[in-house]
Amino acid sequence: MSVLVVGSMAYDAVETPFDKREKSLGGSAMYFSTAAGYFTDVNLVAVVGDDFLHTDIAFLKEKRVNMDGLTTEKGSTFRWGGRYLENMVDRETLFTELGVFEAFKPVLPESYRNSDYIFLANIHPTLQGEVLKQVNQPKFVALDTMNFWITGTPNELAETLKMVDCLVVNDEEVKLLSGETSLFRGAKKIQAMGPQTLIIKKGEHGSILLHEDKYFSCPALPIEQVFDPTGAGDTFAGGFMGYLAMTDNIDADNLRRAICVGTAMASFCVEAFSADRTRALEEKDIKERLALLMDLGRVSTDNMWIV
Amino acid sequence: MSVLVVGSMAYDAVETPFDKREKSLGGSAMYFSTAAGYFTDVNLVAVVGDDFLHTDIAFLKEKRVNMDGLTTEKGSTFRWGGRYLENMVDRETLFTELGVFEAFKPVLPESYRNSDYIFLANIHPTLQGEVLKQVNQPKFVALDTMNFWITGTPNELAETLKMVDCLVVNDEEVKLLSGETSLFRGAKKIQAMGPQTLIIKKGEHGSILLHEDKYFSCPALPIEQVFDPTGAGDTFAGGFMGYLAMTDNIDADNLRRAICVGTAMASFCVEAFSADRTRALEEKDIKERLALLMDLGRVSTDNMWIV
Numbered sequence: 001m002s003v004l005v006v007g008s009m010a011y012d013a014v015e016t017p018f019d020k021r022e023k024s025l026g027g028s029a030m031y032f033s034t035a036a037g038y039f040t041d042v043n044l045v046a047v048v049g050d051d052f053l054h055t056d057i058a059f060l061k062e063k064r065v066n067m068d069g070l071t072t073e074k075g076s077t078f079r080w081g082g083r084y085l086e087n088m089v090d091r092e093t094l095f096t097e098l099g100v101f102e103a104f105k106p107v108l109p110e111s112y113r114n115s116d117y118i119f120l121a122n123i124h125p126t127l128q129g130e131v132l133k134q135v136n137q138p139k140f141v142a143l144d145t146m147n148f149w150i151t152g153t154p155n156e157l158a159e160t161l162k163m164v165d166c167l168v169v170n171d172e173e174v175k176l177l178s179g180e181t182s183l184f185r186g187a188k189k190i191q192a193m194g195p196q197t198l199i200i201k202k203g204e205h206g207s208i209l210l211h212e213d214k215y216f217s218c219p220a221l222p223i224e225q226v227f228d229p230t231g232a233g234d235t236f237a238g239g240f241m242g243y244l245a246m247t248d249n250i251d252a253d254n255l256r257r258a259i260c261v262g263t264a265m266a267s268f269c270v271e272a273f274s275a276d277r278t279r280a281l282e283e284k285d286i287k288e289r290l291a292l293l294m295d296l297g298r299v300s301t302d303n304m305w306i307v
Numbered sequence: 308m309s310v311l312v313v314g315s316m317a318y319d320a321v322e323t324p325f326d327k328r329e330k331s332l333g334g335s336a337m338y339f340s341t342a343a344g345y346f347t348d349v350n351l352v353a354v355v356g357d358d359f360l361h362t363d364i365a366f367l368k369e370k371r372v373n374m375d376g377l378t379t380e381k382g383s384t385f386r387w388g389g390r391y392l393e394n395m396v397d398r399e400t401l402f403t404e405l406g407v408f409e410a411f412k413p414v415l416p417e418s419y420r421n422s423d424y425i426f427l428a429n430i431h432p433t434l435q436g437e438v439l440k441q442v443n444q445p446k447f448v449a450l451d452t453m454n455f456w457i458t459g460t461p462n463e464l465a466e467t468l469k470m471v472d473c474l475v476v477n478d479e480e481v482k483l484l485s486g487e488t489s490l491f492r493g494a495k496k497i498q499a500m501g502p503q504t505l506i507i508k509k510g511e512h513g514s515i516l517l518h519e520d521k522y523f524s525c526p527a528l529p530i531e532q533v534f535d536p537t538g539a540g541d542t543f544a545g546g547f548m549g550y551l552a553m554t555d556n557i558d559a560d561n562l563r564r565a566i567c568v569g570t571a572m573a574s575f576c577v578e579a580f581s582a583d584r585t586r587a588l589e590e591k592d593i594k595e596r597l598a599l600l601m602d603l604g605r606v607s608t609d610n611m612w613i614v
Contacts (some may be wrong), residue, residue: 035610064352086488087488093368132416179396181393181395182531182532182533183511183529184530184531185531193584202512204490205509205512205513206318206512206524208529214602215511215529216602216603216605216606217526217527217529217603217604218604218606219513219524219526221525222490222491222515222522222524223491224489224491224492225489225492226489243612246612247610247612249472253607254610255613256605256606257606257607257610260606260611261612264429285614290611294606294608295521296522296523296524297523297524297525297604297606298523298563299523299525299563299564299567299601299604300560300564301564301601303554303561303564304564304567304597305550305553305554305568305594
């Protein structure tokens with residue numbers, strides 16, 4: 001099965017305590033596709049300006065990414081600039097220049113309309129909803145959002161949330177969206193808004209999946225030095241959705257496996273600027289990382305004092 | 308096998324956003340023993356003042372806790388007062404009255420000297436070292452400490468660390484003790500100081516075990532409402548050490564199982580003030596909680612795309 005992603009293509013300026021890069025390929029749709037393309041065909045929907053160098057994403061075409069939905073408009077490609085603090089978690093946004101992204105109206109090519117797996121990256125919730133109106137009965141729809149939309153467009157977000165199966169957020173966003181101080185009470189409250197599946201990203205602390213009434217906790221890999229966390233969340237989503245689409249299975253056990261695949265992919269992303277590391281993987285790299293992750297959480301209960 | 312614990316007995320005054328209690332039984336040795344006593348015989352070393360009501364710990368005697376090492380001195384029992392903030396993680400200390408704890412010099416009863424499993428709760432590192440000089444070749448020694456000793460008595464702590472197998476700390480303490488901003492680089496640096504086993508407690512985010520060159524990540528149970536986190540770390544240590552002593556096995560797999568037992572015990576501790584919940588458990592409660600924890604981290608790899 002193929003996966004459709006709608007999101008941003010961008011040029012980022014990223015500073016970390018170790019290094020900086022003035023113009024780095026970024027954007028949620030880019031990070032997502034780079035990861036998902038290892039697992040399945042990806043139908044990408046995004047917009048770039050006429051300053052965009054298409055050679056920068058030639059590597060996506062060599063993977064399994066269909067670019068029919070990438071439009072070029074007159075103007076500048078979306079730019080984001082940020083600086084990470086010493087802990088490599090907190091960051092300040094230095095600038096956001098929307099450019100052609102400001103007037104982005106995703107229109108799906110005819111060939112995309114039967115996509116079964118859909119990822120709505122972090123854009124205006126009304127646009128996310130517009131995408132869903134253009135597809136025929138998808139099997140599994142996941143949505144990412146952020147505090148900006150949760151507080152700025154709560155009604156639009158609530159409308160769109162009714163139509164999605166899975167919400168991908170971080171722990172702060174769960175609390176903000178639900179109005180609960182308890183993460184776990186908040187998660188259940190969000191289920192009542194629509195999505196029966198929640199993925200709560202906690203960065204270095206891993207992630208939590210709530211599916212129906214069961215939790216799954218997936219650790220993050222022990223990375224000695226995070227180099228650039230930009231795009232890790234979308235890379236995670238790419239691994240997660242790509243694996244689901246590849247296996248075409250959304251049962252509880254497979255969702256857990258997909259979370260593990262997403263976690264492994266995200267661990268590569270933080271090791272370099274942009275998708276520099278993620279785009280150059282071999283199958284054995286991914287399998288090795290997954291095997292490490294499996295060992296990280298392994299408990300042998302053969303001799304355990306439990307029923 | 309029995310486990311020996313040296314630490315504090317205290318009366319705490321605890322305030323949370325939900326409730327408060329003026330005089331609550333506390334202290335690291337109390338929390339530790341309450342949990343460890345479900346698994347093995349516990350030899351307790353602590354001091355209380357002549358204001359201490361021994362009926363408050365009658366429940367410990369009914370478990371498997373040997374009180375020969377509990378001395379009563381003229382003066383006040385150690386008192387600590389604290390207030391938890393809305394997130395139930397951050398807290399302010401309102402007062403600390405050391406009382407008889409200030410002149411605490413742990414002396415081990417003869418019957419304790421062959422203890423194989425030893426837990427040195429968070430006290431002055433020189434006192435922790437004095438305890439080790441009084442025991443005959445223990446099998447496994449674990450030590451807890453805090454920022455106060457890491458910055459205040461670094462040389463004394465370094466001396467004692469050379470004699471222990473396992474250090475139990477939180478993530479901030481790893482960074483402080485190692486001088487590293489990376490948790491995982493810091494952990495390895497601490498191994499070079501002595502302990503080959505490190506347990507990094509991350510509260511709601513679970514814990515990480517570093518044993519020799521392998522990491523194990525254990526999630527925390529999804530608690531919808533933490534009621535009082537006081538003592539959770541010592542309760543964790545009690546479950547961990549109690550299980551190790553019961554099974555008398557310190558191999559890599561059993562350390563992982565012990566971490567799970569500690570995690571399950573800590574999850575009870577936060578559900579009520581003091582050890583109110585932890586002291587009243589039945590074996591089936593613990594087994595049920597452990598089964599929940601096992602399911603929380605479970606990944607079925609039968610059909611997974613990994614080697």
